[in-house]
Amino acid sequence: MTSTTSSPAAPPAVGGVQTVRRFITYALLAATVIIAASGLSGLLDRLFTLNRIEVSYDNYGLATSLASALVAGPLAALLWWLIWRDGTMARDRASILWPVYLVVMSTAALLVFTIALLSWLADTIRYGWNPAGLAVGIVWALVWGWHYWMWQHPAKGPTRLQGAAPALASLIGLTYGAGGLISALAQLIDAAADAGSRSVVVSDPLWQIVAQSLVWAIGGALLWRWHWVRLGVRNQTFGFSTVLLVFITGIASLAVFAFGLIILLSILLELATGLQQPIASLLDPLGTAIAGAVVGALVFTYHSRIVAERSAGVRAATSLSTAGVSLAFAASGFGVTINALLATSSDPLLAGNIRSLLLAGLSALVVGGVLWWLTWRPREASLPERVATPGRRVFLVIIFGLSALVALITLLVIGFQLFAFLLDGGSGESFIERSRQALGLLTATGLVATYHFMIWRKDRASDVDIEPVHRIGRVTLVSSGTNVELLEAVRAATGARVTVLQRAEPVTREPDVAAVVAALDGVEAAHVLVVAGAKGKVAVIPLVS
Incomplete structure (x- = not known):
């Protein structure tokens, strides 16, 4: 660097x-x-x-x-x-x-x-x-x-x-480009599906619709490339660019990919179990599903290679994000499946709406569950190297906390439906029918909270040092310029928040990165002033907070 x-x-x-x-x-x-x-x-x-x-x-x-x-x-x-x-x-x-x-x-x-x-x-x-x-x-x-x-x-x-505006612009360009490409591919796939199912030739205006989507795809690609490559957002390893990389790789692209697979699998299950709706209506989201899965996979693969070159913290944050997104899809699918099964108390399972709901829930459960198994690797979840993953304890607490919050809300909904059922028993609708959505969500969140709470308890009981010990809380660095490599090295070595003060006049032969990091070795203080002086000298001054 x-x-x-x-x-x-x-x-x-x-x-x-x-x-x-x-x-x-x-x-x-x-x-x-x-x-x-x-x-x-x-x-x-x-x-x-x-x-x-x-x-x-x-x-x-x-x-x-x-x-x-x-x-x-x-x-x-x-x-x-x-x-x-x-x-x-x-x-x-x-x-x-x-x-x-x-x-x-x-x-x-x-x-x-x-x-x-x-x-x-x-x-x-x-x-x-x-x-x-x-x-x-x-x-x-x-x-x-x-x-x-x-x-x-x-x-x-x-x-x-300094990197915030270009990073945001690259995200906007990537959104335009990916969205336009998904729309163009979806139009082509839908036209091919319509031609195959109806035995008709695709009408001429199709090229105009595809061209409209390609305008967004090409414009977004140019905007993204200008900021991502030309302005160097790809090579930035600090600040908002790192957060952006984790968001694109671990959350956005994986969510698009998984959502496309879920829709595609639900269509295939509908076809395999016998049609109860017109083929044209069933295949209507087919193009969007395939295009979303393909484009999401391309974006995820490209950015995953960049994540592999980054620090352990970035790689861990991306891995935990992918596990969280996969878990959200799996839990949602499980809740929808429970919802559909509870609906059979009043309607037959083979009814059109209930069967479609059940197949959609099973699709989300299968896709999300497989992705979660591949990203979280539950069989290896308690290995020492996994326990020591940066940010793991925070991830577990967040998942447990969100699950508990959702469970609390669903309990309130169930309580409301129970009292409404008791006070309005003449409506003819059963309590299960009234509250089956909340019961499905409560079951899913209860399982998620229980599992992650058990993992958290095991991590606390282990002798693995999960969180690194930070002996310095804050570093104020005085230098002649904003040296990004030095800034990242000090932050990585101390885990502290680093503030840079630039000299009004530069000095000759400032110390290199290794000298500054070595000078901080063994220092313990809430606030440390580091002065990068002339002729390679480094002054480290602990301050009173």
Whole structure:
């Protein structure tokens, strides 16, 4: 890993009244920028559609756009000039509010302009020229480019949350790309299924529908690649990028994959047990199921390779996330299965709705159970190396706590249904029929809570050191620049929260990463000041908390 060093920064931002001033200024800037962008997009839309009769006589709309652009626009420019001055930036650059403003506005502008432009392109393919979305897309693309330029400015860009905005943008691009690809594949699969079941030729407009989805897929892929590869989100091993990697790999992609498999398996079970509904209705979600499973598997496989190159903490967090998502599907399937079986007290099992409910529950139970077995590996759950997994105790407590909360809510629902049944016995509906959904959910959560509580008890009784001992609570590091490698090394060696203070003037021959980590060996304190000095010297000063 190569270290990245930024230019010397100003002293940290001062709080108090300065924080209030920044909050108000940035909030006003955001409001005026949004209003001005709305007015400019309205004026540009009129410029593109001068021949529309309804536009020509819409004086109220024209007045609104003119007021928004000509009043809010200059105010936004004035506020930006007050913020962007060298003196102001010298005080505000290290403030958390400056990057928060840029993250919020750049992400909002990115969402607005990409949705507007991609929707305009997709609609143009199918319905012809309509510049309504184009005007919004152009204006908000300029707003996004402006904030992107401020974010990347070498002297006035933020010194905190440096990877947040690109990481969010890469997630947005991946969502567009995966969603568009799923939609395109689903349309093709559904068309093929319809042609096979009805013996008809797919109609010509299919290419337009597929092309619309491909617009989103290609646009999202370009957006994702620009931020993921070009801006280096893939190589970031700190902050929001790590959380994003765990979320995509351990939660989002696996959930899409599992959901697609569940729908596909339920369709196959319906076919195997005999049709009780039209084939067209049964096969309606087939394309989405297959496409979701394929795309989810591709995204999961790609990001799993990146996770394998990361630290033990990232790998453990991803593994525990996959186990949690798989467990959620399995528990939901078990609850739905119990619900369907309880429904047989009043209706026959082979009734259409009950059978479909039972098959859907069994599908979720099978898919979620298999994935949980592969990710959690219950036979090896109590091995010492598994017990020592980072974050395992937190995971067990979270699962047990959530299960107990759901069980409490379902108990309240069951109690309500019991008293309602006793007070309204003439309704003709049995108590089981009233509360079968809650009873199924209570059974599932009870089993989940019991199992994880037993695992937690075994972990506590073992002599394996589950949680690492942190002898330092907080580290304040003084250096000439933001060395990402040094920051990660100190955080990994101490487990402490690390704050970086940058010198106003750099020093020559700062100590390397190994020297700083070695200087912290054996130090015990709630707060430690580390000064990376000249000629490779390191000063470690324990502070009174």
